[in-house]
Amino acid sequence: MRTQILSASAALAVAAFLAYPNDALALSNLVVTVDCASGARINQALSRPTVFDRRLVIVVQGPCIENVAIERDDVVLRAHASGGSIIAADLAKSAIDVNGARRVVLEGLSVVGGHHGVNASGGASVSIRGGAVRGAAQIGIYVGEGASASVDGSTIENHGQFGVLADGASITLTRSTVRANLFSGVLATRGGQVKLGDVDSGGVVCCGNTIADNTLDGVTVADGGSARLYGNTIQRNGSLTGRYGVLVVHESVVRMFGGNVISDNGSEFGGGGVLVRASTIRTGAGDVPLSPTSNEILGNKRWGIIAEINASLDLRGGLSVTRNPAGGVLLSHGSRLRTLESTISNNGRDGITAQFASSMEFLNTASGTKNTVSGNARFGLGCFSESKYNGDVSGITDNPAGNVSCTGF
DSSP: OOOOOOOHHHHHHHHHHHTOOSSGGGOEEEEEEEEGGGTOOHHHHHTSOOOTTEEEEEEEEEEEESOEEEOSSSEEEEEEEEEEEEEOSSTTSOSEEEESOOSEEEESOEEEOSSEEEEEETTOEEEEESSEEEOOSSEEEEEETTOEEEEESOEEEOOSSOSEEEESSEEEEESOEEEOOSSOSEEEETTOEEEESEEOTTSBEEOOOEEEOOSSOSEEEETTOEEEEESOEEESTTTTTTOEEEEEESSOEEEEEEOOEEESOSBTTBOEEEEEESSEEEESOTTSOOBOOOOEEEOOSSEEEEEESSOEEEEOSSOEEEOOTTEEEEEESSOEEEEESOEEESOSSOSEEEOSSOEEEEEOOTTOOOOEEEOOSSEEEEEOSSOEEEEOOTTEEOOTTEEEESEEO
C-alpha cells in the first residue's frame, strides 16, 4: 500500500476547506482598497487567491474605468467614503458582469455605461445597496439564467432600453427610483419574477419604489412573467408614446397588494393606468394580513384600466379608480371582472364599459359593503355586444346618462 504524504501547503488548504463555514455570514472580511487614480484595478484585486473562510471586500476609490468581471463567491464592492464609481471601458460589455457568483454585494457605487450596467447570470445572487446605475446602452440591471438580485435605495436611470429586467430570474426592488429609460422602467419576462416594495415585520406595506418618466411603460410583465407590488408610485410613463403605468400581457400575472398609486400615465392620444391582455391582475391582500390593502388608479391621461382578449380582473381591497378621462374600466373580447369593495367614480365617459361578450360579477362584503360606481360622466355600467353582469349593482348611482345599461345573467 502506498501512503501519500500531503505537503504542508496542501494540508493547510484541505484544513481551510474543511473549516469553511456553512453560513456565509460567519465569514470574516479581507479588506482591500483599490485607488484607481493611482493605477490600481478592481479586476486585479479580484484575482487574489481565494481564502475559504474570508469574504473579499474591495473598497473602490475614485473613478475606475474598466469592465469588472466577478466569478467568485462572497465579494463586496464598496464605494470609498470619498466616492467610488465604475465606468465601463468597453461599451460592448457590461460594466459589472456577475457570472455564477453567489453572495455578491455592490454598495454605494456609481455604475456608468456598458452594454448592461450590472449583468447577473448563471445562477448568480447579487445585492445592490445604494448608489446608482446610469447610462447603459441596453439595460441598467439585467438578471437572467436563474440568477437573483435585490436592489435597495438605488437610482436606475437613462438606459437605452429597460431600467431593470428579470428574464427567467427574480428581482426584489425596494426604496429605489427607476426613471427616464427609453423602454420600460421594469420588465419581468419569460417566467421572470419581480417584487416591487415589501411588507415590514408588523404587516405594514413599506419600502415602495418610484417608477416614473419612462418612454414606454412603467412596469411591463410579459410572456408568463409575474410581479408583486407594494407601495409603489408609478407615474408619468408613456407621456410621449401613449403607453401605460402597468402593462400585463401574454399569460402573465400581477398582484397589487396595497399602497400602490398609478397616476398621470399615458397621453391624450392613448394609454393610461393599466392594460391587461390575455393575463390576470389582482388587487388587495386577499388572506394576507397587511395594511393598507387599498390601491389607487387615478388621473391617468386616458383609461384607468383596460382588460382585453380573455383578460381577468379581480379587484378587491378597496381599489379606487377615479378621474381617468376616457373611462374607469374597459372590458372587451371575453374579459372578466370580479369586484369587491371597489370605488369607480368621477371618470370621463362610463365608469365601467363592457363589450364583445365580457362579463362582470359584483360582490358585497360579509358586512354588506357594496361596490361604488358613481359620478362618472355617462353611464355607471354600460354593456354592449352580448356582455352581461351578475350580483348586486345597487351601489351604482348618480351617473347622469344612467346607472346600469346592461343585462343581468
